[in-house]
Amino acid sequence: MAKAPAAKARPAPPLTAMSVFAPAVGWLIPGAGHLIQKRWIRGLLLMASVTIMFVLGILMEGKVYSPNVGDILDMLGFVGDVGAGGLYIVIRALDIGRGAINLATADYGTKYIIVAGLLNVISAVDAYHIAIGKKP
Amino acid sequence: MTLSHFSAALVFAAFSSVVFGITQRNTPREMFRYGLKCFAFFLAGTLAGGWLMWLLRH
Numbered sequence: 001m002a003k004a005p006a007a008k009a010r011p012a013p014p015l016t017a018m019s020v021f022a023p024a025v026g027w028l029i030p031g032a033g034h035l036i037q038k039r040w041i042r043g044l045l046l047m048a049s050v051t052i053m054f055v056l057g058i059l060m061e062g063k064v065y066s067p068n069v070g071d072i073l074d075m076l077g078f079v080g081d082v083g084a085g086g087l088y089i090v091i092r093a094l095d096i097g098r099g100a101i102n103l104a105t106a107d108y109g110t111k112y113i114i115v116a117g118l119l120n121v122i123s124a125v126d127a128y129h130i131a132i133g134k135k136p
Numbered sequence: 137m138t139l140s141h142f143s144a145a146l147v148f149a150a151f152s153s154v155v156f157g158i159t160q161r162n163t164p165r166e167m168f169r170y171g172l173k174c175f176a177f178f179l180a181g182t183l184a185g186g187w188l189m190w191l192l193r194h
Contacts, residue, residue: 042158049151056147059137105137108144115148119155126159136162 013132022131026124027085033127046123054087054116062109063099064091077110083117142182149178 013019018037026033031047034040058064065078082088091097097113100106129135139147157171 045154046158049154053148053151056137060139060144061137103138105139105144108139108141108148112144112148115152119152122155122159 013134016131019128019131023124023128026127027083027120029086030084030120030123033124034130037127037130039130050084050116050120050123051087053112053119054084054091057109057112057116058091058097060109060112061100061103061106062097062111062113063106064088064097064113066092077114080114080117083119083121084113085117085120087120088117142186145182146179149175149182153178 030050034043
């Protein structure tokens, strides 16, 4: 049986200052990776979505995970939370987000905070794709 | 702050759909359509899950 021709390797995307800076800024400040590339509407919508979700999670008394080596779900919770970048750093600095285990909605809050972090990571990756020209 | 289960799921769906729409499609029109589609799927999933739990309980 004849072998299928090997797929041509894609050339590596050019390493520019923007391709490094945009995802880093986008992670630190939700939506900023798009804003510095003049994608104003997209940037503002992403900023609003991630920030409001994170703040709602805090207002619902959700738990903010700290670095840990305990239960696997706690470790994954931290990974999700830290995706929120600057929001996570500020909340940890203010020592907010201990979680209220007596409230049913606090569990929703915990999930809101984790998902806000994960959505922010997707936004930062999108900012990188714009920076390397893969996306308009 | 206290949200009902349904309203919490709706708010979650709305913001997640905005981010999915913007990041997973290339043109504004496609972004809008995909965002709406995601929201509809979230909503349908929530309602289906709710009814499934109701059926399991009864």
